[in-house]
Amino acid sequence: MNHALTVRKYQVYTTKDIPDIFRRYHRDPEDGVAMAAVSSVLPFRVNEYVLEELIDWHRLPDDPIYQLTFPQKGMLAAGDLERMEDLIRRRAPDEEVQQAANEIRYRLNPHPAGQRELNVPRLDGRPLPGLQHKYRETVLFFPSQGQTCHAYCTYCFRWAQFVGIREMKFAAGEAESFHEYLRRHTEVTDVLFTGGDPMVMKAHHLRAHIEPLLSPELDHIQDIRIGTKSVAYWPYRFVSDADADEVLRLFEDVVGSGRHLAVMAHYSHPRELSTPAARECIRRIRGTGAEIRCQAPLVRHVNDDPGVWSELWMQEVRQGCIPYYMFVERDTGPKNYFEVPLAEAYHIFAEAYRRVSGLARTVRGPSMSATPGKVRILGIAECRGQSVFVLTFLQARDPAWVQRPFFARFDPKATWLTDLKPAFGQKRFFFEEPLEAMRRSRAAASLTLEVMPQPAESCVLEDLLGAS
């Protein structure tokens, strides 16, 4: 893995290429029909770099990067898997496959954590799709050209938008409303570009979005953040892509304007930081004066091991990056396959945290991004003869909730905030009532979900049937 930097051209592979990929690496998919069944429901996309430099093809199926990118049969419930396999075996028409797939998708909680009803901000009463303003200081922006990624993570909580279930539509020409919204909201200090992955955008698009934020009338915007997986999946974005240097110049301009530029890097496994391209990418980004802050969810089969996390954080610090968040996998998509109970997540976090120096202890977690806010599991304690989870908000819809410890009954099986019950005989958590009041007071103009047809994939299915 320690070869010299190989320059690559971006080449993407989707579901129809799976059989060829397996032939190329002289591997058999364990179960071709199952893989076809899962990838007809959940999105799949990899690229040459992920295949060649990140996946260890001798370690299938356990290899963490393979698990991170390729469909696995455990990702669908047994009944759903059987149903899709049956359709594929009898070569059902595409429409029938799509209809079954969509039914399953809607049962996989495609829009977790009350995203739509509470977070879409308004300008003069008009909703601004493509924006989210959940926490006072920070506005999320979803550029329309950034709604895909250089490769997909199997556990992605935004998976639904990649199969055509849209929640965020950002109409062209809306940039002005966005800037007007920011001019009126001087409490906002941070703008976070997210997606998909904003780094799939060409440099000139990225500049068109970011440069207006540097104007003196938006002086309250002090931090610009870009959420991205590109540093892990396509580091060439900053190294050798045709407009890589242009991206770096834009970063320098942001820093030169006196703002802080934070690349919010999604690194799930230390291997993603280990290649020559990944190192060069980090070196070049940091050379612009931007900082790289690192975050990822804890997921079964990929990084459910304290040794992996301590190694990840140490690698980050060694290369000058800042460990930021460890997330709990969200309650959506193939959650059952990836979930780690909160108690175990806490033990993995604590054990990893104990192994690293203070410089890596900038990381906070395990944290659940739930409807009321980001809830951190601080510990498990014995109190008045009861085992309890000690919890706190890292971020909350009401800033007054932040950093106030609260308690839930210990439950070794709980995997999400909604599984937890208040400790000490209390009926509700302190934030539940105010949260409901917030819900009631927002007359939510809920955006309609749209299901867009997927491209036909029948050739794939044929190939996979042949391969198994």
Ligand SMILES: *Cc1c(COP(=O)(O)O)cnc(C)c1O
């Ligand atoms: C995490 C998050 C933010 C940023 O929170 P920080 O704690 O400042 O990193 C903003 N908006 C949403 C919706 C988030 O989930």
